[in-house]
Amino acid sequence: MAALLHVDGVTLRYKTPRSLITATRRISFRVDEGDRYVLLGPSGCGKTTLLKAVGGYIAPFEGEIRIRDRRISAPGPDRMMVFQEFDQLLPWKTVLQNVIFPLRVAQGLSRRKAEERAYAYIDKVRLTEFAHSYPHMLSGGMKQRVAIARGMAMQPDILLMDEPFAALDALTRRRMQDELLQLWEETGFTVLFVTHSINEAIRIGSRILLLSQRPGRVKAEVDGIRKDVLDEAGTGRLEREIHDLLFAETADITELDHGHTVCDHTPVA
Amino acid sequence: MATPYVITRQSLSADVDPGEIERKLGFFERLWGSGTVRKTVIVLLMAASWEIYARHLNNPLLLPTLSDTLAAGWEAIRDGTLPTRVMSSLQVLLVGYAVGILLAAVVLVLAISTRIGSDFLETASAMFNPLPAIALLPLALIWFGLGPASIVFVLIHSVLWAVALNTHSGFLAVSQTLRMVGLNYDLRGLRYISKIFVPAAFGSILTGLKIGWAFAWRTLIAAELVFGVSSGQGGLGWFIFEKRNTLDIPGVFCGLLTVILIGLVVENVIFRTVERMTVQRWGLQG
Numbered sequence: 001m002a003a004l005l006h007v008d009g010v011t012l013r014y015k016t017p018r019s020l021i022t023a024t025r026r027i028s029f030r031v032d033e034g035d036r037y038v039l040l041g042p043s044g045c046g047k048t049t050l051l052k053a054v055g056g057y058i059a060p061f062e063g064e065i066r067i068r069d070r071r072i073s074a075p076g077p078d079r080m081m082v083f084q085e086f087d088q089l090l091p092w093k094t095v096l097q098n099v100i101f102p103l104r105v106a107q108g109l110s111r112r113k114a115e116e117r118a119y120a121y122i123d124k125v126r127l128t129e130f131a132h133s134y135p136h137m138l139s140g141g142m143k144q145r146v147a148i149a150r151g152m153a154m155q156p157d158i159l160l161m162d163e164p165f166a167a168l169d170a171l172t173r174r175r176m177q178d179e180l181l182q183l184w185e186e187t188g189f190t191v192l193f194v195t196h197s198i199n200e201a202i203r204i205g206s207r208i209l210l211l212s213q214r215p216g217r218v219k220a221e222v223d224g225i226r227k228d229v230l231d232e233a234g235t236g237r238l239e240r241e242i243h244d245l246l247f248a249e250t251a252d253i254t255e256l257d258h259g260h261t262v263c264d265h266t267p268v269a
Numbered sequence: 270m271a272t273p274y275v276i277t278r279q280s281l282s283a284d285v286d287p288g289e290i291e292r293k294l295g296f297f298e299r300l301w302g303s304g305t306v307r308k309t310v311i312v313l314l315m316a317a318s319w320e321i322y323a324r325h326l327n328n329p330l331l332l333p334t335l336s337d338t339l340a341a342g343w344e345a346i347r348d349g350t351l352p353t354r355v356m357s358s359l360q361v362l363l364v365g366y367a368v369g370i371l372l373a374a375v376v377l378v379l380a381i382s383t384r385i386g387s388d389f390l391e392t393a394s395a396m397f398n399p400l401p402a403i404a405l406l407p408l409a410l411i412w413f414g415l416g417p418a419s420i421v422f423v424l425i426h427s428v429l430w431a432v433a434l435n436t437h438s439g440f441l442a443v444s445q446t447l448r449m450v451g452l453n454y455d456l457r458g459l460r461y462i463s464k465i466f467v468p469a470a471f472g473s474i475l476t477g478l479k480i481g482w483a484f485a486w487r488t489l490i491a492a493e494l495v496f497g498v499s500s501g502q503g504g505l506g507w508f509i510f511e512k513r514n515t516l517d518i519p520g521v522f523c524g525l526l527t528v529i530l531i532g533l534v535v536e537n538v539i540f541r542t543v544e545r546m547t548v549q550r551w552g553l554q555g
Contacts, residue, residue: 055449055453056452074452075455077454077455080453081449081450081453083446083449083450085446087444087446087447088446088447088450090465090468090469091469091551091552091553092468092547092551092553102453102454105454105455105460105464106456134550135552136552136553
């Protein structure tokens with residue numbers, strides 16, 4: 001079976017007013033249908049840039065990205081984005097209208113059909129009683145749930161999530177991760193998920209691509225992660241192993257953009 | 270095996286007295302908390318002091334009393350002069366306002382879609398914005414003659430740049446995330462602008478419309494005062510001028526009050542309502 005998403009030798013570059021920056025270098029991977037594929041790497045490894053390239057917002061400098069064997073050249077509703085920022089919902093629309101809107105404008109569904117489907121997905125993220133609230137009345141976690149419902153309601157080929165839980169508090173983040181897994185079990189969508197947290201990558205992913213510091217290059221790929229087999233000790237071991245893979249050649253103190261400092265192979269005095 | 274921690278002071282919420290959670294404010298306290306009530310009191314005090322001082326002065330040529338002014342106003346409404354004057358003013362105003370907004374929209378579409386259009390807007394509005402519209406009136410009179418066309422021309426000038434400038438800066442402030450969301454929905458071109466940029470920048474657009482309205486209203490009254498009568502029918506500014514010429518000072522005051530009243534209604538009723546229904550409801554403004 002052909003993979004859903006092909007990323008073939010993709011080098012991404014973007015311009016700042018002062019220079020041309022290479023964000024990723026010759027990255028290749030493939031995402032199959034039903035995968036929970038995680039791009040994991042320290043800040044500045046170009047993982048978000050890579051996700052935006054899959055979204056069609058940035059054209060590759062080299063290589064190509066294909067979805068269902070069509071070359072990606074522009075943003076489109078077959079790849080719905082979920083951003084980290086809370087302002088991704090249209091503030092002038094209620095929760096329900098936010099979910100309906102893309103169904104109407106991008107898929108041309110009738111008002112009734114769109115509403116029906118929107119309600120179904122709002123229900124899935126347990127926000128039915130807030131269907132008529134405006135985004136500014138919701139908490140951060142609720143806003144992200146609306147964004148997820150909106151993305152899923154479009155029934156895209158793939159859901160692209162750019163650190164959707166990074167701006168949430170730790171307790172809410174844990175709950176959202178569990179909810180996302182539960183949603184995945186119910187509907188089995190394909191998701192490409194960007195994160196800088198090893199812990200989150202293991203909790204969310206069924207496959208993980210490890211990227212190096214800028215320019216982002218593939219360090220390793222973790223495949224066949226089975227939640228049902230992995231116990232707490234196993235998770236800890238995997239976490240350490242991924243950590244060692246990520247920071248293999250840097251024996252100094254490396255800071256993840258998460259805020260916590262990680263010491264590599266430096267014995268505590 | 271002993272647990273490495275102890276949970277103490279565990280209580281059921283029912284056991285703990287929560288103390289006073291909420292207390293209703295008194296009637297007068299709530300009344301005084303309302304801005305409308307406080308402002309109404311101020312207006313009433315001002316009206317009362319006007320009346321008292323005017324009676325004390327007893328010189329209707331310099332300062333008529335409030336009651337005389339209201340009586341003159343009632344008379345002007347009954348004989349139909351005031352309503353026709355107001356209508357003719359508002360008519361010209363609306364035409365100028367509408368055409369100004371339309372032109373602003375055209376300029377904005379150019380500005381948002383091309384860099385040179387954006388440069389044009391920035392340059393032109395920087396040049397024309399500091400120029401009071403009324404200063405163009407003498408020129409407009411030469412170009413378009415003595416009539417509503419000249420007034421409409423200066424009104425357009427007073428609306429166009431205020432609306433275009435504010436809307437443009439609002440467009441520029443639309444977050445990168447929202448832009449990406451719009452593209453994700455396959456919105457392009459005019460649909461992209463009207464469905465994402467316009468509502469996202471609605472706060473700035475509204476500010477532009479309010480400033481444009483304020484400029485236009487002042488410009489209109491001033492222009493009418495300058496040459497007033499056009500094609501046999503003047504507006505509110507002409508009404509004031511006319512009353513002064515016949516030394517009908519209560520009439521002058523009543524004209525001024527009408528100018529204030531219409532300005533207040535538009536700014537505090539119409540624009541406030543639009544604000545409440547849009548940006549405030551969306552949480553984009555306090």
